[in-house]
Amino acid sequence: MKLWTISELCSELGITTRTIRFYEDKGLLTPERLGANRIYSYKDKARMxxxxxxxxxxxxxxxxxxxxxxxxxDLGPMQREQINFLLERVKERRVALIKQQNDLQEMLRELTLIEDECQGMLNVRPTVKG
Amino acid sequence: MKLWTISELCSELGITTRTIRFYEDKGLLTPERLGANRIYSYKDKARMxxxxxxxxxxxxxxxxxxxxxxxxxDLGPMQREQINFLLERVKERRVALIKQQNDLQEMLRELTLIEDECQGMLNVRPTVKG
DNA sequence: GAAGACATTGACGTTAACGTCAATGTCTTC
DNA sequence: GAAGACATTGACGTTAACGTCAATGTCTTC
Structure with missing residues (x-):
């Protein structure tokens, strides 16, 4: 079972140690310790x-x-009501993400238009002076 | 041809006047003026x-x-080289957006999994005490 | 013509997300 | 055992994206 030091993980992920420590301060992950030093598991990496x-x-x-x-x-110890609450949150997220997906597709369409326009300009004739 | 005052446009867009003035400072739009007051055209709105x-x-x-x-x-006065440069930028953008699209779809898939898991827990049996 | 409603331009404040630097500790290596 | 390499915890600094507030102007309305 593979483990990482902080600088190993950071270089694999392309971030700085400051960043990963900052995220830990914010409660986004809680790596194990070996003495004072942080040790990251595969699960920590996935979370990052x-x-x-x-x-x-x-x-x-x-x-x-x-x-x-x-x-x-962990759904195990949850009451029905808690699970329903969680389900609601998940659905909200989904709605937001789908909105974002629409924005993205719109932007991609626009880029395609610009691209076509550029290609059009380039294909009119190789050079004007001909 | 419809025109907007700053507060009209802001309330339509759901932002504050500070925000729109800030964007102007940053050079993101340049509305007309009527005296000292800003006047926004449809084009300004679209840009916002x-x-x-x-x-x-x-x-x-x-x-x-x-x-x-x-x-x-404006492609009109551009040299071929400039258009090619612009085309490159557009393509870079497209690549980045498609990456983002993949991230989005991955996240949506994960949400679906969580949702299914919740539904599963809810459908096992209405209540335990039965 | 005084009161509101709306606008303007500074200018300083705030929050998120880190960067940077100092002081210090531990572990290897020559 | 001194020198690097790597780690730690503060703590202060920085940048983007605005919020907020003051001073002031203009325009309507009672």
Whole structure:
């Protein structure tokens, strides 16, 4: 079972040690310790990847934390009401993500239009002076 | 041809006047003036909507500005080389957006899994005490 | 013409997400 | 055992994206 030091994990993920410690302060992950030193497991790495994906999608760390909380909620000891509550949160998230997906597709369409326009300009005739 | 005052446009877009003035400072839009007062045209509104969409997608104002610059670049007076340069930028953007789209779909898949798991827990049996 | 409603331009404040630097500890290596 | 390499915990600094507040102007309305 593979383990990482902080600098190993950071270089694999392309972030700084400051960042990962900052996330720990914010309660986004809780690595084991070997003495004073942090030791990261595969699970920690996966969690960091979730966080970084959230960032790429433009979420704030608070929102990412909420997502992670949904992600590793333990349904076992939950009451029906709690599960229903969680389900609601999940559905809200889904709605927001689908909105974002629409925005994205719209933007991609626009880029395609611009691209076509550029290609059109380039294909009119190789050079004017001909 | 419809025109807006700053507070009209802001309330339609759900933002504050501070925000729109801030964007103007950053060079993201340049409304007309009637005396000292800003007057917004339909084009300004459309541009603001582009900006807000960019924000929803998690872009920084700098990136949004670059996008807008692509968006209303005037190809007419451009040299072939300039158009090719612009094309490159557009393609870079497209690559980044498609990455983001993949991230989004992955997250949606995960949400679906969580949702199913919740539904599963709820459907086992209505209540335990039966 | 005084009172509101709305606008303007500074300018300083605030929060999130880190960067940076100092002081200190531990572990290997020559 | 001194020198690096890597780690730790503060703590203060920085940047983006606004919020807030003061001073002031203009325009309507009673």
């Amino acid at each position: 990847q979730l966080i970084l994906r959230g960032k790429r999608l433009g979420f704030a760390l608070d929102e990412i934390k909420e997502y992670i909380d949904l992600y590793d909620a | 909507q582009l900006i807000l969409r960019g924000k929803r997608l998690g872009f920084a104002l700098d990136e949004i500005k670059e996008y807008i610059d692509l968006y209303d670049a």
